[in-house]
Amino acid sequence: MTIAGTYTPKPGAAPLPRMIAAQAALETKMLLRNGEQLLLTVVIPTLLLVLFSSVDIVDTGKGRSVDFLAPGILALAVMSTAFTGQAIATGFERRYGVLKRLAASPLPRWGLMAAKTASVLVTELLQVILLTAIAFSLGWSPHGNPLAVLLLLILGTAAFSGLGLLMAGTLKAEATLAAANLVFLLLLVGGGVIVPLDKFPDAAQDVLGLLPISALSDGLRDVLQHGAGMPWGIWGSSPCGESWGWRRPGSSSAGSSSPGAPGVAERTLVKPCTSVPPTMVRVPNVTRADALAAARNPLALIAERWTPAPRTVRRAALAALVMAVVIVVTGGAVRLTGSGLGCPTWPKCTDDSLTTTSAMGFHGVIEFGNRMLTYVLCAAVGWAIIAARSQKPWRRSLTRLGWAQFWIVMSNAILGGIVVLVGLNPYTVAAHFLLSTALIAVATLMWQRACEGDGAPRPLVGKAVQQLVWFLVTASVLLIAVGTVVTGAGPHAGDSSDVERMPLDWETVSKLHAVLAWIVVTLTFALWFVLKAVDAPKGPLHRTRDLFLILLAQGVIGYVQYFTDLPEALVALHMLGSCLVWIGVLRVLLSLRERPEAVADLPGPSTESALTRA
Template identity: 80%
Template sequence: MRNPLAFIAERWTPTQRTVQQAALISLVMTCVIVVTGGAVRLTGSGLGCPTWPKCTDESLTATSEMGFHGVIEFGNRMLTYVLCAAVGWAIITMRSQKPWRRSLTRYGWAQFWLVMGNAVLGGIVVLVGLNPYTVAAHFLLSTALIAVATATWQRTREGDDKPRPLVGKAVAQLVWALTGVTVLLIAVGTVVTGAGPHAGDSSDVPRMNVGAVGLDWEGVTKLHAVLAWIVVTLTFALWFVLKAVDAPRGPLNRTRDLFLILLAQGLIGYVQYFSDLPEVLVGAHMLGSCLVWIGVVRVLLSLRERPHATVDVPRPVSSDQLTSA
């Protein structure tokens, strides 16, 4: 039996723009499903469909008796299929591109398997009654998916030559430190969520605790804020260093974009904290978390360039050369 992707690739060649758009769509859909997943939790619809993979023991879909919460939860589940379609379309375009870039296709398949793994983990979240640790793992796996989707989008806009660094080793180390602190910031953010008041369901869902003692939500929130300020400081320091060493526009622009996103995210974070966590602002903060992570990954990827491979084309033979021969 022939590989369906190879069959399509023989008969269709997408434009470079089509491949880039497909990668961008999969990235956008990844962020959409993260935000809608947050909406499920913030509306108390986390157990709107009380089982998995079916919505109830008797029905695959939400029923009218389940009301608003069933619609929200089942709708989020359906968006997983939309995300799969977006990733599938990206894989098809990458496989059909001429010449075929195997490394790029592998990025697409990495997204697919992360989506499948997160779908299974999402089912486990429901089956264990929204245990906050599984909810945190669900979000962190989505964060990994966003990183791969961002890298895929970047790879569609560059070649396959060996990467060439655009900055020195010291600058690269600063960016890796920024990336590491951002990962820690996001991880602590899941603890803030897991110990906070938005349990995800109308019933009493246990919150994160240490042994029999609940976590100090105020203390964890302050730690989250401290880490956020460290990320902001590192980003500003990076921008200053890049200006001092006269770095190319790519890293400078990506660092500037990240700094602006961080300022907006920080403003939302403080407003939601001092206004008793209104659901709309918490949802906006989740979107901001996605954008911050995308911004950091783009800064990291901007430190090198991958030119398109050059192909040596034989020079045409002139008529004089033919005559002399």
């Protein structure tokens, strides 16, 4: 009984549709926030569609490649979400007891299954929209009934969901992780997604045709490519009924396709890079003594009269890094446009003129413009030096990194002059690029150090992981070095006139470069799994993920430019990607430790008593 002004609580579960909708929304949010899931469900299908549709690597028969590939990639997207992602996520929910806890909630088992199904369908809808838009941009012309396509996708989702839940309910979580990824790769290669089944031996075609991915991809291809009606016959081998053998449904509260599950404590990094708003300080007048001091040590005078905010120092360091990358890209533009000798001498542009003349045309403008950008780079490095020197307290190590960049820029300017004077000798050009790579390394280090303190570095991972990262750094250095050899032996000599090339077979060196690239990708992928296994902090994990995505994009550009006879635009993008890969590798290396703010030693009780007795 209640009285006026009081309320009686009404315990009980929420309405069943609301519970299912809330669980489905949670499943979908956790899946979309998971980087590994996005790699599996979005990045890999997208890259495969773009790469194999743009480059004639696989013979897909008559017609355009995209008409054959688009239905297969849609089937792959369904498999990646309904089978691989769901199997791994559910397996680890089982291991960490999430399913037991959800079994005690008011949500019934069939409601749990409905929420999982709704989450998978929402994800697949986003995949289909993205992949269809990309396929249309590549010239895809689909045919057939959209309702038939929808029914095929729903039946494929049911089949793959059944297999995924069957695997998650049978195997251990670690075994599910390995088996699901292995099955994904095998079905990708042998399921008619990219390679037509008629390219395989006759004995293998009958077996591969029974795979669920083959049934789904062939059905979608019959409808979308050939305009056929509903191919009911292909579903005779559909394994939908196997899903009924799974007895322990569950719900994802982590939505992860990796061993990282809820309840696992996460370590957080020290973040000294907090933004501090700048303050306005009155600047005193300059006296005669100040002028004499400025003549002797101008940086010290500036430091006395100006204290930049930490944010300003970080921005100055980042500006120097950005300009180091820009100068590499513009140098590549000089080479790709054949303007390497647009200014035939150095330090002047011609024997009689310091600047380019109208008679030198377009090539002279390109080369002289690149030389002028060196002054912009010097200004950016100078700003970084002044900001680091003026910071309070003075961080001597940060200032030294700024000066190191300055001397590398000066050395590279001289080396650039030598490159011109020796007529673009390929060995000097390679050294010129490698010195620019060293500049990017120092600039990256300064940028990272500007976001840290000066305390003693503390490792965040074990020595085995550190050694693996050093192997990655070494392989990346070899990759960049061999890349300069590919350039030195390749067709882009840097000038329209005859220029000496390295006496090496360009295609052989390119294949060696590709092998090293795959080694770097493999080491990065292995590092990511190792970091997940040892429960590493988020910093190294995120840096490794970023590097992996950059490597994938760089690999796609590299293969496309190789098979399209090195178009200038793609070569320029590849040079930019080389800089980004190098920065990504260095960020992974620097993320393995943290450096807190240095704390000055304070006198303890014993020291104070000793001073009192004195």
